[in-house]
Amino acid sequence: MTTQKPRWRTKTRRKWQFAGLLAFSSGVSNTALADANCHALARTDLEAAYCDVRATPSGKKLPSLGDFRKNTPTMQRLILKKPAKKAGIEIPEQNADRALEQKMAGSAADKKISIQEPDGKQARTNKSPPTPASHPSAPPPRIGFSGISRCSLLKNQIQCGYDYYLLRVNLQNDALTPAVFGAENRLVFPARNTGESQLEFLSRIYPQYIEKMLAIGLGDSTMSFTRFAATYDAVEDAGGDFNTRFAAMYEMLKKEKSHNAIRTRYNHNYPQNISACQFLTSTIIVCDNVTQNWIYER
Numbered sequence: 600m601t602t603q604k605p606r607w608r609t610k611t612r613r614k615w616q617f618a619g620l621l622a623f624s625s626g627v628s629n630t631a632l633a634d635a636n637c638h639a640l641a642r643t644d645l646e647a648a649y650c651d652v653r654a655t656p657s658g659k660k661l662p663s664l665g666d667f668r669k670n671t672p673t674m675q676r677l678i679l680k681k682p683a684k685k686a687g688i689e690i691p692e693q694n695a696d697r698a699l700e701q702k703m704a705g706s707a708a709d710k711k712i713s714i715q716e717p718d719g720k721q722a723r724t725n726k727s728p729p730t731p732a733s734h735p736s737a738p739p740p741r742i743g744f745s746g747i748s749r750c751s752l753l754k755n756q757i758q759c760g761y762d763y764y765l766l767r768v769n770l771q772n773d774a775l776t777p778a779v780f781g782a783e784n785r786l787v788f789p790a791r792n793t794g795e796s797q798l799e800f801l802s803r804i805y806p807q808y809i810e811k812m813l814a815i816g817l818g819d820s821t822m823s824f825t826r827f828a829a830t831y832d833a834v835e836d837a838g839g840d841f842n843t844r845f846a847a848m849y850e851m852l853k854k855e856k857s858h859n860a861i862r863t864r865y866n867h868n869y870p871q872n873i874s875a876c877q878f879l880t881s882t883i884i885v886c887d888n889v890t891q892n893w894i895y896e897r
Contacts, residue, residue: 637664642822642830644691644837645675648683657685665865669890747884752873757884757895764884764895767818768863772856779814780857786811786849788842801828806879809894811849815856818894819864823887866891 637650641664649667652658661667661682667675676690683690750759757764778784788807791800805824812821822830834841870876870893876886886893 642668642826643672643833645672645679648688648690649675649679651688652679652683652686655682655686655688657682747873747877750873750876750884752870752876752886754869757873757876762897764882764897766869767813767894767896769819769861770816770863771860772816775816779816780853784811784814784853786846788845790842797828797831801831806883808845809879809883809885813894813896815853816861817852817856818896820861821892821894823889823892824885825887825889869893 637653641647641650646664646668649658649661649664653661653664661678667678670678679690746759750757755766772780786808788804795803801824805827808827809821812818831841834844868891870886870888875888876884876893876895879885882897884895886895
């Protein structure tokens with residue numbers, strides 16, 4: 600059998616995206632928007648290879664992209680090995696998997712966002728704060744977590760004094776204004792400044808990414824900052840342009856979501872404690888366990 604070349608580059612992805620959309624609209628596979636638009640949501644070369652295999656008859660028994668993503672790169676390779684061989688599709692070299700796995704397993708403190716706590720004098724909401732049955736014990740403040748220790752995590756919301764931040768989920772299109780799918784709503788990251796470190800640059804643009812995902816109703820479908828940083832490394836190491844790739848991804852997400860329904864939440868769990876959270880902007884708190892993200896908005 601002739602081995603096919605890997606197909607995780609943008610131009611060749613398009614035919615599989617279209618095939619996925621046809622399957623989605625015909626009801627052959629309607630598990631989620633993530634499956635219908637697999638390549639647009641692929642964050643690594645290994646996930647893109649998964650999308651290639653899934654689009655073939657040999658990949659019909661593969662798990663959903665969300666479930667596939669829960670595994671380490673090594674385990675993902677084992678899941679793909681047999682169906683990829685049957686389909687004649689190559690998967691990325693194992694060295695690339697190990698590099699990504701090391702980045703993902705790195706200290707979370709090294710990847711925390713350099714964002715300051717919102718001003719304590721900010722305007723308060725007019726609504727009275729809910730009275731929780733109990734408050735989780737707050738850990739001592741850490742660098743980059745200034746002020747978050749005063750907040751209480753209550754599953755669907757976070758309470759900080761008289762302010763409360765509600766968990767954001769995926770929204771159906773009838774809950775959004777049509778303008779969010781228009782050409783004027785674009786994800787355009789600024790250029791990296793001369794002398795600006797990678798962490799400083801990613802910390803500066805990550806809030807923009809989160810806000811744009813919320814704008815199109817994808818609050819439960821965002822990357823953690825660690826994955827965001829690992830994706831930046833993977834794209835740059837492959838000689839690509841991170842800003843261009845994310846701009847294109849956002850356009851594809853807009854197009855596909857404007858025509859398809861989506862599940863409100865893919866995992867019905869919550870952050871373990873408030874130490875997994877930090878202020879992103881004056882109105883947004885982001886929590887993550889590296890592999891999953893939760894967005895809370897005031």
